[in-house]
Amino acid sequence: MTRSVDSGLTRAKIEVLRIDLRHELDQLRRDLRQLWPTNVKSESAWISGDAHAGRADQAESEVRDRMRARCAQIVAALDRIRRGTYGRCSVCNREIPYERLVVTPVANACKRCNVLDSWLNPDTSWIGE
Numbered sequence: 001m002t003r004s005v006d007s008g009l010t011r012a013k014i015e016v017l018r019i020d021l022r023h024e025l026d027q028l029r030r031d032l033r034q035l036w037p038t039n040v041k042s043e044s045a046w047i048s049g050d051a052h053a054g055r056a057d058q059a060e061s062e063v064r065d066r067m068r069a070r071c072a073q074i075v076a077a078l079d080r081i082r083r084g085t086y087g088r089c090s091v092c093n094r095e096i097p098y099e100r101l102v103v104t105p106v107a108n109a110c111k112r113c114n115v116l117d118s119w120l121n122p123d124t125s126w127i128g129e
């Protein structure tokens with residue numbers, strides 16, 4: 001055994017992270033619903049930002065954008081768990097250390113590749129890619 005067992009990502013550890021992510025997503029969706037303009041037709045359109053937000057106050061729309069960005073990150077992370085690619089760097093394909101995933105469960109890149117830095121930046125323009 002050359003590698004540390006503690007930093008390895010086991011199924012049980014992923015399950016713990018998955019439950020946390022689910023809870024956070026549920027909470028975010030509840031919060032988003034409260035900010036929901038009445039003219040939006042579907043939750044998916046709302047979360048993806050396709051719907052017209054109407055005349056939202058600037059600060060309010062920034063809060064919503066952040067929440068939507070967070071939702072998108074969590075949905076993507078849950079999707080990676082389902083597909084079995086969770087915990088792998090999307091850039092270099094190395095395993096992301098468990099310690100990093102505990103702090104940032106939505107991370108899809110290792111610290112070296114550091115894609116996440118742009119996510120944590122207030123500029124969320126990457127969402128529309």
Ligand SMILES: [Zn+2]
Pocket residue numbers: 089090091092093094109110111112113114
């Ligand atoms: Zn990497």
